[in-house]
Amino acid sequence: MSARETILGRLRRRLDGPLTPPVSDFSVMSGRGWGREERLRRFEAWITSVHGEVIHTPRADWTRVLARVLADKGIRRLALGRAHPVAAEARAALAEAGVTLVDADRPVEAWWETLFHEVEAGLTSTAGGVAETGSLWLWPTPDEPRLLSLVPPIHIAVLDAEAVEDTLFEVMERHGWAAGMPTNALLISGPSKTADIEQTLAYGVHGPRELVVLLRH
Amino acid sequence: MSVEPPGVQTFTPQAFHRQAHDALGNPQIRANFRSAMDGLMGKRREAFADWELEALRELGASVRLRALAQLPDLLERLEANCQANGIRVHWAEDGEAACRLIRELCEARGAKAVIKGKSMVTEEMHLNAHLETAGIEALESDLGEYLVQLNDQTPSHIIMPAIHLNTDEIADVMHDKTGIPRTRDVDAMTAAARAQLRERFMAADVGITGVNFAVAETGTLCLVENEGNGRMTTTVPPVHIAVTGIEKVVEQLRDVAPLYALLTRSATGQHATTYLNMISGPRQAGEQDGPEEVHLVLVDNGRSAIYQDDELLDTLRCIRCGACMNHCPVYTRVGGHSYGTTYPGPIGSILMPHLMGLEATKDLPTASSLCGACGEVCPVKIPIPALLTRLRREAVGEGRGNVPGAGSKRTRTEAAAWKAWQWLATHPGAWRGAAGVAGKLGPLTPSKLGPWSDHRVAPKPARHSLHALIKRHRSATDEEGQS
Ligand code: SF4
Numbered sequence: 133m134s135a136r137e138t139i140l141g142r143l144r145r146r147l148d149g150p151l152t153p154p155v156s157d158f159s160v161m162s163g164r165g166w167g168r169e170e171r172l173r174r175f176e177a178w179i180t181s182v183h184g185e186v187i188h189t190p191r192a193d194w195t196r197v198l199a200r201v202l203a204d205k206g207i208r209r210l211a212l213g214r215a216h217p218v219a220a221e222a223r224a225a226l227a228e229a230g231v232t233l234v235d236a237d238r239p240v241e242a243w244w245e246t247l248f249h250e251v252e253a254g255l256t257s258t259a260g261g262v263a264e265t266g267s268l269w270l271w272p273t274p275d276e277p278r279l280l281s282l283v284p285p286i287h288i289a290v291l292d293a294e295a296v297e298d299t300l301f302e303v304m305e306r307h308g309w310a311a312g313m314p315t316n317a318l319l320i321s322g323p324s325k326t327a328d329i330e331q332t333l334a335y336g337v338h339g340p341r342e343l344v345v346l347l348r349h
Numbered sequence: 350m351s352v353e354p355p356g357v358q359t360f361t362p363q364a365f366h367r368q369a370h371d372a373l374g375n376p377q378i379r380a381n382f383r384s385a386m387d388g389l390m391g392k393r394r395e396a397f398a399d400w401e402l403e404a405l406r407e408l409g410a411s412v413r414l415r416a417l418a419q420l421p422d423l424l425e426r427l428e429a430n431c432q433a434n435g436i437r438v439h440w441a442e443d444g445e446a447a448c449r450l451i452r453e454l455c456e457a458r459g460a461k462a463v464i465k466g467k468s469m470v471t472e473e474m475h476l477n478a479h480l481e482t483a484g485i486e487a488l489e490s491d492l493g494e495y496l497v498q499l500n501d502q503t504p505s506h507i508i509m510p511a512i513h514l515n516t517d518e519i520a521d522v523m524h525d526k527t528g529i530p531r532t533r534d535v536d537a538m539t540a541a542a543r544a545q546l547r548e549r550f551m552a553a554d555v556g557i558t559g560v561n562f563a564v565a566e567t568g569t570l571c572l573v574e575n576e577g578n579g580r581m582t583t584t585v586p587p588v589h590i591a592v593t594g595i596e597k598v599v600e601q602l603r604d605v606a607p608l609y610a611l612l613t614r615s616a617t618g619q620h621a622t623t624y625l626n627m628i629s630g631p632r633q634a635g636e637q638d639g640p641e642e643v644h645l646v647l648v649d650n651g652r653s654a655i656y657q658d659d660e661l662l663d664t665l666r667c668i669r670c671g672a673c674m675n676h677c678p679v680y681t682r683v684g685g686h687s688y689g690t691t692y693p694g695p696i697g698s699i700l701m702p703h704l705m706g707l708e709a710t711k712d713l714p715t716a717s718s719l720c721g722a723c724g725e726v727c728p729v730k731i732p733i734p735a736l737l738t739r740l741r742r743e744a745v746g747e748g749r750g751n752v753p754g755a756g757s758k759r760t761r762t763e764a765a766a767w768k769a770w771q772w773l774a775t776h777p778g779a780w781r782g783a784a785g786v787a788g789k790l791g792p793l794t795p796s797k798l799g800p801w802s803d804h805r806v807a808p809k810p811a812r813h814s815l816h817a818l819i820k821r822h823r824s825a826t827d828e829e830g831q832s
Contacts, residue, residue, distance in 0.1 A: 140425070142656070143656055152418060154418070156408055239638075264620070274637055277638045282577055313602070315633055321621040321622065328492040328496065329496075329538060337539050
């Protein structure tokens, strides 16, 4: 008999008989009743409490703010996608900015060394935000692959204010996650961190040490 | 027989008393745990301040119970949906079978270097040692696990593996084992580890991780972490092998939301971890990164036996948050290594007897004052104190006898003593007679009563029993009343 059959058989022939599944009451996961201001206030408070940086910008102006962030942080090599409007607008705006734009929309094996050793920041769009936990949610795509938000030392994420919702539970339900999960779905709350050395917080242990959210209004 | 490298300290549950005694006498260990646990308890309290905690715990418990109530069906559903997503699913009856299976998967790829994300179930089966015998090097990438591995130790906490080490000790390990200049600067040490591990991620043939929740509905594997090493392990190497106990399945994707809310707050007092990484398949055509192969190894290793019993079943609700150990007055004093088991603290004491048998672990269920703190903080409401008492009964052969090693702690003398006590206590005449004799012989009773009197004064029977005193008092007042 295979291990599978043995295990399932043991579970099915349970000594104390079959169990009745309880019904779960999920009401505590939603119904926060926050208005737009409150929602954004909470999002910002939480994400900054874990070392994330939030920069507000009018939508029309966002690429100028991006250029300033790159200049302030001395970023000269930025990896980004191409097709997503965020990437397309950034490319157009940064063409003359003296920043080397590194294409992320190609098999990672093709730019392995550049990605791990040269790129200083990765720019991504986000699908939305979660106010309750100060989180971003991302469904990486061939245009903006998974490692773009992980390997470079700085992650710059573009978020639209109206895409911030109250709770993770509501995001999952409203956007029908269960009906079709992507290869990788991510919730990101701050830069990479560890407290493994005597509870002292340190950032950037494996992933980015800085997370900059450009919050577009 | 495995040969331990020199200087490695091995801990066993059989030697719990000696190990606990040693740890209690080590001020460094006590200070390291005390300060860490105090901090964690405070943070957890704050993190739940905004919540209807009882309603959330109730929901967490019901999510876990709902999954267990349908466990065989959900495992089949998980398998079918994972396969539909391109994830290959394997089953292993015990740790040895799982190790073999994982080694074969590695060998099929000609793998020599494995990078690991944090996984307690692979600790449970000693996977690293097994892979090593096959010439495959398994390197831990979670910073705490990495430090513990460099130091030839095992984790002393399920969430914070290196909690027993302080900054100075870690500075020594980093300097001695990796050759970096000696520094106490946490940022510098972290940066050094980042650089060392990055090279290893890029060179790894296979990534191995645990799983926090496996979603049957969508065939999704959820990994909860702060460092990003889990994301690296599941994205960079060409093969990802996820290993999980069969109990970690949940029915629906929405079930993840409350469990995630409970896990991060209970474990470290965080409102969210840096990453919730949800994987539903290998790299698809047209995608730029991610592994070509994803495997899921479902490990039983004693869980289906726990599953048989209505009371013991609750053990399987655990989401491995570590809150029970952070709040345990025993764990916070003796530390994680004293238990000598993969899972220390209260969860270890209710789980390890099933995995290793009560004969080896009989001291663990009694390593508790039954103060109830563990049960009160458990995010999925596992009645840990009740399970501890159940295992105490099983150990002395007074339970249902369905725990491996049941009855191994029973001694004839103890059993006879309790039997005699029971008989006396239900026979008032004999009781009074015995109490009278004990009172007369009081001075002769021994002052050493085994471990009981190590830190206490042995009790001496009073000259006159309470019963006799009341009787005398009554007759005296009666006489007064009459006169
Ligand atoms: S028993 Fe409860 S408190 Fe302890 S680790 Fe498991 S879930 Fe957490």
